[in-house]
Amino acid sequence: MPSDAIRAALIKRLRLSSAIADEDIKEIEALPISVRHYPAETAVVRDGERATDCCLIADGFCVRSKTIANGKRQILSIHIPGEIPDLMSLFLHVMDHDLSTLTPSTLGFISHETLQKLHRRSPGIAEMFWRDTLIDSAMFREWIVNVGQRPAPARLAHVMIELRERLRVIGRVDGGNFEMPLTQEQIGEALGITAVHANRVIRQLRQEGIVEFNRGRVTVLDERKFQELADFDNRYLHQSPTL
Amino acid sequence: MPSDAIRAALIKRLRLSSAIADEDIKEIEALPISVRHYPAETAVVRDGERATDCCLIADGFCVRSKTIANGKRQILSIHIPGEIPDLMSLFLHVMDHDLSTLTPSTLGFISHETLQKLHRRSPGIAEMFWRDTLIDSAMFREWIVNVGQRPAPARLAHVMIELRERLRVIGRVDGGNFEMPLTQEQIGEALGITAVHANRVIRQLRQEGIVEFNRGRVTVLDERKFQELADFDNRYLHQSPTL
DNA sequence: ACCCGGTTCCAACAAAAGTTAAGGACGCGT
DNA sequence: ACGCGTCCTTAACTTTTGTTGGAACCGGGT
Structure with a gap:
């Protein structure tokens, strides 16, 4: 490059x-x-x-x-x-x-x-x-706030949506599909939970038809539920130079 | 003033x-x-x-x-x-x-x-x-890191020591005794736990003879145990202008 | 002195998360 | 094709933390 x-x-x-x-x-x-x-x-x-x-x-x-x-x-x-x-x-x-x-x-x-x-x-x-x-x-x-106050499934959804919103800006989101190249071990380290609990949470979100996570890739299954779970408000990203 | x-x-x-x-x-x-x-x-x-x-x-x-x-x-x-x-x-x-x-x-x-x-x-x-x-x-x-990785008693000790190190600088620490004017509810909000669990943790630290917390005041009982529990390394406070 | 509201404290039970252990899937190198 | 290592997956069990509800304590105001 x-x-x-x-x-x-x-x-x-x-x-x-x-x-x-x-x-x-x-x-x-x-x-x-x-x-x-x-x-x-x-x-x-x-x-x-x-x-x-x-x-x-x-x-x-x-x-x-x-x-x-x-x-x-x-x-x-x-x-x-x-x-x-x-x-x-x-x-x-x-x-x-x-x-x-x-x-x-x-x-x-x-x-x-x-x-x-x-x-x-x-x-x-x-x-x-x-x-x-x-x-x-x-x-x-x-x-x-994420690590301190949200239940584990919401934590995961929140980190996912934050990443997606930032990837979107650089043109790296393809529909309901984007890269998140972490192992489940690393997801645990990000959310403040163990790897096996991370696995449980991922499974749960898949079973509830909310989001799919597979080998470093996120696929959103139900955008409504996903957003509701994540409790995401993008204001903290300060993505517009409102002076 | x-x-x-x-x-x-x-x-x-x-x-x-x-x-x-x-x-x-x-x-x-x-x-x-x-x-x-x-x-x-x-x-x-x-x-x-x-x-x-x-x-x-x-x-x-x-x-x-x-x-x-x-x-x-x-x-x-x-x-x-x-x-x-x-x-x-x-x-x-x-x-x-x-x-x-x-x-x-x-x-x-x-x-x-x-x-x-x-x-x-x-x-x-x-x-x-x-x-x-x-x-x-x-x-x-x-x-x-505190909220994500440390068990609740260590979280409390860590927040206490951070506060103490900062208070020390402005001359507000008297021996093993300093102000921390939070209710147990607020301590819970700081540590990412509920107020009743905050109470349990405070009680535990008192019973183990490590630290006493009473109406917004911290009294250290065993400095050695306190430090060991808190796992505190002051580098992140960047308190010296080492260029 | 009394009451009142906010704390603190505690116990019993429920839910969430950690621990341990083990089998299966997958990718990689030979 | 085979073996190897990493990751994923799951289950059973333990520990930590949350929930509910209630009693005791304390300080301020009347």
């Missing part, structure tokens, strides 16, 4: 949540990006490491997670092409969580140094990226 | 996590702040509202929370004097959660407009505030 296409994906996504000036677009197009390929299930940055670059997902799915003393892992967010999952490392240099690939991924790295310079030069871009990190934060808030 | 004292508290806290230039301190000291008093258990900004100011806690405890369709509420964070819990509203104008007081509180309001101007004038301050929102975000990540 040419690094131009990567930049285009980023700009497309940023446009969604912020208004961008033309000269700022040029700045982003001129950003030096070094591209690297990662296999599936591989760490990109680890908890405790000091980051010197931010990484832009050109292709593939990634997750952020934290592992606690007893070895249990919690998935904090799922990331898709066009996103910069570790933008926070720009000012919080030592990582407090892991970033790793789910599928084979193409990542574009931009050094903190060039990003800092860019911000000094164009405050508009700084604000745009700041806003991006704030949306990230809003998504964490919703994730807390 | 004079608004000078409020500014001092803010500066003291910001110093902890960022290096501040002298001229930036002057800028903050010159910030126009309008002070208002709120009774306990009162909404400051509500989910869905459009904010025009950010609020600095001069005195009192506040929480951020979200309420879902079935009426259940999840507490997302607890806030103490010197913090700006809704800094995110600067760029995410329509609130995606509630901010409300726990105790009677004195709040200082700073308009978005003057903050935006300040940022254009001194990028150093902008970065400092940006970093502040990123730490906020890091705390949400840890909160997800």
Whole structure:
């Protein structure tokens, strides 16, 4: 994948949540990006490491997670092409969580140094990226609510719909069908339940004719029931630059 | 409380996590702040509202929370004097959660407009505030892990220690004794459990001689056991400006 | 002193989720 | 085609957590 296409994906996504000036677009197009390929299930940055670059997902799915003393892992967010999952490392240099690939991924790295310079030069871009990190934060808030208050079937439905709404924006939803390349083990880690309970919940949703999950693919069977179960309100995604 | 004292508290806290230039301190000291008093258990900004100011806690405890369709509420964070819990509203104008007081509180309001101007004038301050929102975000990540992966007693211990570490910084910890002005109902909402289960957990920790919780006050009985149970690693608070 | 409302506390029972264990499906490499 | 490993699937059993309902406690107001 040419690094131009990567930049285009980023700009497309940023446009969604912020208004961008033309000269700022040029700045982003001129950003030096070094591209690297990662296999599936591989760490990109680890908890405790000091980051010197931010990484832009050109292709593939990634997750952020934290592992606690007893070895249990919690998935904090799922990331898709066009996103910069570790933008926070720009000012919080030592990582407090892991970033790793789910599928084979193409990542574009931009050094903190060039990003800092860019911000000094164009405050508009700084604000745009700041806003991006704030949306990230809003998504964490919703994730807390999901894990803390919803029964397991609703949790699963909610994570699915959030992912779908974000995939839709980059043209990756085909009718009632989209990619969610997690194993049941990983779904458990995202929802705060065990893998066998994740399996139970998936089975239940299938038996009730709501949604089908099969080898990393979601197929919605009954959109009405699906939405009702998920209790999803997209406001927290802040997908429109309403100032 | 004079608004000078409020500014001092803010500066003291910001110093902890960022290096501040002298001229930036002057800028903050010159910030126009309008002070208002709120009774306990009162909404400051509500989910869905459009904010025009950010609020600095001069005195009192506040929480951020979200309420879902079935009426259940999840507490997302607890806030103490010197913090700006809704800094995110600067760029995410329509609130995606509630901010409300726990105790009677004195709040200082700073308009978005003057903050935006300040940022254009001194990028150093902008970065400092940006970093502040990123730490906020890091705390949400840890909160997800807490609610998602730790057994209820560990959850409670973890929230208690996080609060204590933050209170310590503003000189509000007296030995093994500090304020945590939540009812058991609210503790349940913070941990993602019911009030009666919160009660069970509190009782258990008391019986095991680990920690005592009584009318909004925490007394540590066995620091060793307390820490071990909480599985607390303060890195995520990013309390030192290690660049 | 009294009452009142909100907490706190507790017990008995129900439901949800974790644990353990084991068989089956599938993809991959040889 | 075969074996191997990973994931999926399920069942039986245990533990944790939720639900319901009620009693005791406490502080503030009259």
